[in-house]
Amino acid sequence: MxxxxxxxxxxxxxxxxxxxxxxxxxxxxxxxxxxxxxxxxxxxxxxxxxxxxxxxxxxxxxxxxxxxxxxxxxxxxxxxxWPHRAPLLPADPYARAQARFWADFVDKKVRPPYADASHLCKLKGEEQAAAKEEFIGILKLLEGELGDKKYFGGDAFGFVDVALVPFVSWFYTYETCAGFSMEEAAPKLVAWGKRCMERESVAKTLSDPQMVYEFVDRLKKRIGVE
The missing domain is CATH 3.40.30.10 (Glutaredoxin)
Known part of the structure; x- marks a missing residue:
């Protein structure tokens, strides 16, 4: 049942x-x-x-x-x-607080309305340019936190990585709708996304970028945006 x-x-x-x-x-x-x-x-x-x-x-x-x-x-x-395998949050209290902060940043800044592809597609001219620049600024802040680390938590895949990595599937849609290159705007994030995709847990879970784009394209037509 x-x-x-x-x-x-x-x-x-x-x-x-x-x-x-x-x-x-x-x-x-x-x-x-x-x-x-x-x-x-x-x-x-x-x-x-x-x-x-x-x-x-x-x-x-x-x-x-x-x-x-x-x-x-x-x-x-x-x-x-399930604390005994692959800890996602660090043991150090300060590091845990920082991880929670950046995961919250992802929820508030990378999720809608800032990086919602339909939002970027609906805007035109100066409004879209302003939204694009704001989003690229958000990506730069995330790159600053990532730095030269393998993952946001260092060598270990962790809480912030889990929070952000599903949006990797949307990178192609973001840049296509808003007219910019993710590789040029945020090369460290793009490289991080590729590393994450090497993990079986991520590769088997994320949506196909082309399917995401086609979904947004259908949404654009439904709301009358060309």
Whole structure:
């Protein structure tokens, strides 16, 4: 029965959901076995509505019948619930605080409306140019934090990487819609994205960039933007 009380670990999500991809990457890094339940967002399941009665949205992680909502919180929960493999947050309190800060920065600045491809596509002329420059400034700040490190946490793939890496699939759409080169604007981030894609957890989870672009192109036509 689809909406029976779940046991073990269950993730309510949609495969193409950028934020749910964070949770799947974290679970894969930890080697946690789980059941994936695809949601129909036009006809949300009773289990989703029961598990997230406040926002009624995905992703939702259910662990032994207890729901956890919102992707940053879910990733932290996964790290704490399975602490013995591939820690995502550093042990040092200050380093943990910094990781949380930058993950929050990603949520506030890289996610909509700043880097939402449909937003960039809807703008024209000076407005689009201003939005593009603002977004490139955000990328530069992230590059400053990354520096010459392999990952944001150093040699270990961690919390900030998990927060940001699903947006790598959107890089092609960002630059195509807004008319700039990600390679030129943020070469360190592009190289970081390629390193992340070498990880099985990431490669098997992220959406295909061309499919993302085609999705946005259909959205542009639906809202009357050429």
């Amino acid at each position: 689809a909406d029976a009380e779940p046991k073990g670990v269950v993730l309510l999500d949609v495969l193409k959901n950028t934020f749910g991809q964070r949770c799947r990457i974290a679970l894969a890094e930890k080697g946690v076995e789980y059941e994936f339940r695809e949601e129909n967002l036009r006809d949300k399941s009773p289990l989703l509505l029961k598990s997230n009665p406040v926002h009624k949205r995905i992703p939702v992680l259910i662990h032994d019948g207890k729901p956890v909502c919102e992707s940053p919180i879910i990733v932290q929960y996964i790290d704490e619930a």
